[in-house]
Amino acid sequence: MKQWIAFWSIVRKDMQAYYLKPPNISWGLIFPVAWTGMFFIKSGSGLESILTLLPGVIAISILFGTTSMLAVTVTFEKNNRSFERLLLAPISLELLMLAKTGGAILFGVVNAFVPIIFALFLTDLSQVVWITVLPAIVLIAISSTFLGLLIAVSVNEVFEAQTFSNFFRFPMIFLCGLFFPITSIPTLLRPLSYLFPLTYGVDILHGAIHGKNIMSLPLNFAIIAGFCIILFYVSIRNIHRKWIL
Amino acid sequence: MVAQISKTMPTHENNPLIEVSELTKRFDDVIAVDGIGFTVGKGELFGFLGPNGAGKTTTINILTGLARPDSGAIRISGLDISRNPKAAQHLIGIVPDESNLYPELTGFDNLCFCASLYGVQKSEGIVRAKELLEQFDLKEAAHRKFAGYSKGMKRKLTIAAGIIHHPEILFLDEPTTGIDVASARQIRHLIAELQRAGTTVFLTTHYIEEAERLCERIAFLVKGQIVRVDSVANLLQPIQERKAMLISFLNGGSDLCDKLAVTFPDYEFQTISFEQVRVESADIINIGPLIRFIEEQGTQVTEARRLKPSLEEVFVRITGIELNSVGREKEKAKGS
Ligand SMILES: Nc1ncnc2c1ncn2[C@@H]1O[C@H](COP(=O)(O)OP(=O)(O)OP(=O)(O)O)[C@@H](O)[C@H]1O
Ligand SMILES: [Mg+2]
Secondary structure: OHHHHHHHHHHHHHHHHHHOOHHHHHHHHHHHHHHHHHHHHHHOOOHHHHHHHHHHHHHHHHHHHHHHHHHHHHHHHHHOOOHHHHHHOOOOHHHHHHHHHHHHHHHHHHHHHHHHHHHHHHOOOOOOOHHHHHHHHHHHHHHHHHHHHHHHOOOOOHHHHHHHHHHHHHHHHHHOOOOOOHHHOOOOOHHHHOOOHHHHHHHHHHHHHHOOOOOOHHHHHHHHHHHHHHHHHHHHHHHHHHOOO | OHHHHHHHOOHHHHOEEEEEEEEEEEEOOEEEEEEEEEEEEOOOEEEEEOOOOOOHHHHHHHHHOOOOOOEEEEEEOOEEOOOOOOOOHHHEEEEOOOOOOOOOOEHHHHHHHHHHHOOOOHHHHHHHHHHHHHHOOOOOOOOOEHHHOOHHHHHHHHHHHHHOOOOOEEEEEOOOOOOOHHHHHHHHHHHHHHHHOOOEEEEEEOOHHHHHHHOOEEEEEEOOEEEEEEEHHHHHHHHOOOEEEEEEEOOOOOOHHHHHHHHOOOOEEEEEEOOEEEEEEOOOOOHHHHHHHHHHOOOOEEEEEEEOOOHHHHHHHHHOOOOHHHHHHHHHHHHO
16 A cells, blocks of 8 residues: 555656656657658658558657656666665565656557547548557557666666667667568568567557558567566666666 | 763663674675674664765665675564565665755655655645754745755755654764754754654764764774774763873874884874874873974974863774864864
């Protein structure tokens, strides 16, 4: 019970202090809007292609929204030592890190709806299987956040966290089948695609939005969930090893 | 004398809240804490006194779960901390050496947040936050961001944040460093009050006077080792009757102390620095011959002053180290 008071308080404080700040809101909104606009305009080939672009745009919005937040909520607090307060609080490290990432996950989910709302005005979304899209969005948000967490707990400076996460994010745009299927990626690079959880999440979205998934949906769900668990526990282990001296 | 000893022979010794033995921590090639052991009784105000780098913060970090010991046993309230550092965190309040609250939040929000970390209900947290802000003269600044606080205000808020959940044990890491005399006095007053109310306090400081004024028992920590741990009365006892002087001169060279010792076998000498020697004796110190002798060595004596029996004396006697900061603290106190 007491741990949950701490949990919600941490989530609320992060929202108040970081997420709901104008720069982050605008970053969180403008970024997805810009991606959406860019791809929808670029496609130019008629509005039905919006459906094939939508999964990629959703994924990008989540990926950038979540990963950039962790640099603030974790790396920044680690540097000004306020993070020590959390490590000293009588709350398990697992619950603590869920609280620290909870806000970012929520932020990612909200971001995902920016392109969806745009698409709603531009095309007919009646064939979309929402019951599949929603859990996929949540899982993409969780796995991206935990990837950001892993980066945040592996570096020492905020700028390192940002540089390092770009090192992952940009290749992921091309390797994870966001805008063209991974089957069209050069064979040599293709094994890399399978290393990113986003690949599986996007495949679910492709299936649920326009029916063109490569792997089976249950397999995709299982793998991305597996990634979430592994990323989380590796992050926790890193905190134990590096931050509790 | 008897009364004094019985007052300070803590009854809480039989009822230890913190028990540490053989605690060791090394960082690469530095041994930060070197096999220390001590106990702190329930309700006691225990001081850890030592120069910079002695291992005070490291010890606190280990006891509170922010660092892992390499070896040794720690029990807090009977709970084994060396195995599970989280086990006793609900009993503990910490005021770290650096004021590390959230710069983005106001003073009030910071306190409420810290209370909630320990499971204090929101409504209760608000009440306590208001009380503490009042008590620490921070009411006016309550709704300003922590980032904009002055150093002393930050320190006070950090202390308030450490006690808002009413911890059984409070760890204070140099609580009065870097703040003005009035605020320091206020904080010492508060620490004494907390102890009277039953809180066990573990205090680190390099201000000897602070330790002497506040603590019941003190451990002298030097280079990661406890050189002495005892009640203040017991520590002071052997020097009560002894006479001591501090003689200052212009650079006297490294062997002056030895020469003095040969010439004046009745006195004990200790080199404090190239410019200072400490003289001690069971009887009256005859200063004239001493000064003449030093000046014959080609050095000019600039000051000779009698040292009152104080903990500072004891510390120097036991460790051979003069804590420079003590002088500064005294200057500041005089200035007020
Ligand atoms: N994280 C660390 N990595 C390497 N060495 C460390 C670390 N923390 C402490 N040390 C070393 O351990 C020793 C004890 O440091 P500690 O901070 O405990 O001293 P202290 O008594 O608190 O000093 P101060 O009065 O300056 O606060 C020092 O030599 C310090 O350099
Ligand atoms: Mg210290």
